[in-house]
Amino acid sequence: MKPSVTRRSLLILVLAVGVAIGVRAAAQSDPLPAWNDGPAKKAIVDFVQATTTQGNPQFVPAEERIATFDQDGTLWVEQPVYSQIMYCLDRVPAVVKAKPELAEVEPFKTVMSGNREAIAKLSMKDLEKILVATLTGMPTEEFRAEAKKWLETARDPRWKRPYTELTYLPMHDVLKYMRANGYRTYIVTGGGQDFVRVYAEQVYGIPPEQVVGTMGGTKFGYDKAGKPFLLKEPRLLLNDDKAGKPEGIHLMIGRRPRAAFGNSAGDREMLEYTKAGDGARLAMLVLHDDATREYAYGPAQGLPDSKVGTFTQALYDEAKQKGWVVISMKNDWNEVFPPTTVGATTR
Amino acid sequence: MKPSVTRRSLLILVLAVGVAIGVRAAAQSDPLPAWNDGPAKKAIVDFVQATTTQGNPQFVPAEERIATFDQDGTLWVEQPVYSQIMYCLDRVPAVVKAKPELAEVEPFKTVMSGNREAIAKLSMKDLEKILVATLTGMPTEEFRAEAKKWLETARDPRWKRPYTELTYLPMHDVLKYMRANGYRTYIVTGGGQDFVRVYAEQVYGIPPEQVVGTMGGTKFGYDKAGKPFLLKEPRLLLNDDKAGKPEGIHLMIGRRPRAAFGNSAGDREMLEYTKAGDGARLAMLVLHDDATREYAYGPAQGLPDSKVGTFTQALYDEAKQKGWVVISMKNDWNEVFPPTTVGATTR
Numbered sequence: 001m002k003p004s005v006t007r008r009s010l011l012i013l014v015l016a017v018g019v020a021i022g023v024r025a026a027a028q029s030d031p032l033p034a035w036n037d038g039p040a041k042k043a044i045v046d047f048v049q050a051t052t053t054q055g056n057p058q059f060v061p062a063e064e065r066i067a068t069f070d071q072d073g074t075l076w077v078e079q080p081v082y083s084q085i086m087y088c089l090d091r092v093p094a095v096v097k098a099k100p101e102l103a104e105v106e107p108f109k110t111v112m113s114g115n116r117e118a119i120a121k122l123s124m125k126d127l128e129k130i131l132v133a134t135l136t137g138m139p140t141e142e143f144r145a146e147a148k149k150w151l152e153t154a155r156d157p158r159w160k161r162p163y164t165e166l167t168y169l170p171m172h173d174v175l176k177y178m179r180a181n182g183y184r185t186y187i188v189t190g191g192g193q194d195f196v197r198v199y200a201e202q203v204y205g206i207p208p209e210q211v212v213g214t215m216g217g218t219k220f221g222y223d224k225a226g227k228p229f230l231l232k233e234p235r236l237l238l239n240d241d242k243a244g245k246p247e248g249i250h251l252m253i254g255r256r257p258r259a260a261f262g263n264s265a266g267d268r269e270m271l272e273y274t275k276a277g278d279g280a281r282l283a284m285l286v287l288h289d290d291a292t293r294e295y296a297y298g299p300a301q302g303l304p305d306s307k308v309g310t311f312t313q314a315l316y317d318e319a320k321q322k323g324w325v326v327i328s329m330k331n332d333w334n335e336v337f338p339p340t341t342v343g344a345t346t347r
Numbered sequence: 348m349k350p351s352v353t354r355r356s357l358l359i360l361v362l363a364v365g366v367a368i369g370v371r372a373a374a375q376s377d378p379l380p381a382w383n384d385g386p387a388k389k390a391i392v393d394f395v396q397a398t399t400t401q402g403n404p405q406f407v408p409a410e411e412r413i414a415t416f417d418q419d420g421t422l423w424v425e426q427p428v429y430s431q432i433m434y435c436l437d438r439v440p441a442v443v444k445a446k447p448e449l450a451e452v453e454p455f456k457t458v459m460s461g462n463r464e465a466i467a468k469l470s471m472k473d474l475e476k477i478l479v480a481t482l483t484g485m486p487t488e489e490f491r492a493e494a495k496k497w498l499e500t501a502r503d504p505r506w507k508r509p510y511t512e513l514t515y516l517p518m519h520d521v522l523k524y525m526r527a528n529g530y531r532t533y534i535v536t537g538g539g540q541d542f543v544r545v546y547a548e549q550v551y552g553i554p555p556e557q558v559v560g561t562m563g564g565t566k567f568g569y570d571k572a573g574k575p576f577l578l579k580e581p582r583l584l585l586n587d588d589k590a591g592k593p594e595g596i597h598l599m600i601g602r603r604p605r606a607a608f609g610n611s612a613g614d615r616e617m618l619e620y621t622k623a624g625d626g627a628r629l630a631m632l633v634l635h636d637d638a639t640r641e642y643a644y645g646p647a648q649g650l651p652d653s654k655v656g657t658f659t660q661a662l663y664d665e666a667k668q669k670g671w672v673v674i675s676m677k678n679d680w681n682e683v684f685p686p687t688t689v690g691a692t693t694r
Binding site for chain 2: 063140184193194197201207208209211215217218219220227228229230237238243244246247250251252253254255269272273276
């Protein structure tokens with residue numbers, strides 16, 4: 001076996017030298033290429049460097065390197081409607097087909113009418129009925145398959161691209177940069193945990209076990225052939241929004257994050273919880289102030305309030321007071337979206 | 348900078364050669380030294396080799412390598428009483444001190460009496476009252492500190508060792524072997540998720556985010572100084588036992604395990620769920636048949652039923668029928684516990 005060891009050692013040597021050169025090249029190149037130089041970019045780089053440099057007073061041991069990211073409005077577009085709501089509305093015809101009696105029952109009747117104005121006016125209570133009807137009552141694997149199919153075909157009305165392509169390139173930079181420095185990156189979203197898990201691994205490189213979302217109960221049972229399955233139940237375990245975000249983080253991760261990224265009042269408690277820990281902590285908020293490349297909304301910049309992702313004046317004031325870093329989409333990002341992929345142009 | 352790169356490359360070369368030699372040494376040495384040769388050991392090694400060898404029809408991609416382990420009776424001693432119950436009983440005096448009116452109220456009165464026979468006879472309902480009083484109502488960090496303190500001082504009555512040392516050496520072998528082969532090892536326990544998280548990282552090398560246990564709700568709030576904290580509430584989110592185990596796995600991991608280890612009827616659904624997936628799956632059960640070195644209990648071997656960790660005859664029959672591998676503690680393990688550490692002998 002000796003010759004084999006020698007060959008292997010040589011191979012590893014070649015790889016190691018390659019890695020050494022690669023490490024150096026990466027250190028010299030920009031870790032956040034889609035970011036313009038400025039306080040936001042500097043805050044991220046300074047934080048990562050300080051917390052991962054042995055001997056730095058702000059050094060964080062590898063096991064404690066946890067970074068949490070809101071999804072809607074922080075990692076991808078949330079306007080004009082959360083894409084999960086689009087999924088639920090698009091699923092209504094199938095639900096009505098399976099239960100024809102719903103065709104004459106509100107809010108399903110309104111959704112089936114196709115009247116966009118009326119649909120936009122549906123109340124929160126109506127939306128909840130639609131969510132329950134379209135997100136529960138089926139085995140987890142059936143739900144997964146349906147959601148996957150929809151994500152492959154659905155298109156954002158403005159960009160005509162799959163929702164999964166309307167993610168923010170600069171935030172991909174942050175995810176990759178933090179992971180390259182030993183951080184485990186988690187999504188912490190008000191969206192459905194099972195829904196986001198369907199695409200998070202492919203889209204963000206975030207595996208299912210690192211998706212914390214609004215959680216519903218499941219019920220273990222057996223099908224007719226005796227094969228076990230989990231049925232998605234209309235039973236809310238945790239609404240992973242506002243105060244629910246730190247609660248969800250404790251439940252799913254059991255550690256306080258070192259860094260947290262959000263964009264709305266729904267992320268406030270997550271950022272507060274993150275910053276309340278000892279040592280180095282980073283809290284950042286994406287401000288949507290780019291009407292040309294994306295959207296501009298929220299009272300914090302004197303714009304009318306939005307149904308989704310509200311960056312309130314109170315949140316803005318708290319951020320300034322507590323040293324949370326506000327990211328200006330307009331000024332801090334030199335690109336917003338990843339380049340259109342071949343897949344996207346041919347579809 | 349060129350000389351620096353060269354020095355770095357040389358250093359990495361030395362390390363790489365060291366690693367290459369180390370890898371070879373490990374491959375030649377026994378990955379499961381505390382196991383005797385036999386069908387159980389063979390099942391583990393065969394499974395790991397098949398699922399991690401590129402080109403093998405049973406190969407499992409790295410991201411899907413999830414292995415779940417029950418704790419009580421699978422990773423450590425569960426007789427005569429789950430150690431978490433001991434913690435709760437030991438905490439009763441402090442609870443009564445804080446709320447003196449409980450001294451005359453059952454079941455607290457019985458616990459305070461110190462009458463072991465009476466305590467052993469407490470009903471499930473009484474135990475639940477004690478669990479709620481001792482595991483909830485405090486901030487998560489206060490609970491963590493209390494549990495940590497107890498674990499450092501409490502001793503198992505038979506071995507006079509800390510509970511955290513009464514873990515099974517052969518199962519440490521399995522945890523390390525699977526992790527060395529890219530498996531993420533999770534605890535999936537009926538015990539309290541927050542309780543097990545206090546020691547799982549130090550004891551098993553399993554981080555908090557890989558502990559799935561019985562889950563209670565928390566409530567986010569602020570203390571008098573305005574600092575946020577999470578209060579442990581007496582609100583059960585998921586009882587992570589029996590059917591709750593696959594439900595907890597879906598909630599916390601979102602993937603079906605490739606391998607699952609248990610020891611009682613409480614693990615049955617987890618093993619069924621694991622084996623119901625496609626491709627290579629491993630299901631194993633620890634049978635406590637070693638009255639000399641540990642305990643012998645459970646109807647599966649004609650022994651009287653136990654209050655905890657019941658290896659029922661039905662479970663034994665299902666295991667045999669479905670090809671789940673039964674581990675005989677007596678025959679398959681050449682050691683049961685890790686050697687007494689210096690810490691343990693001096694304490």
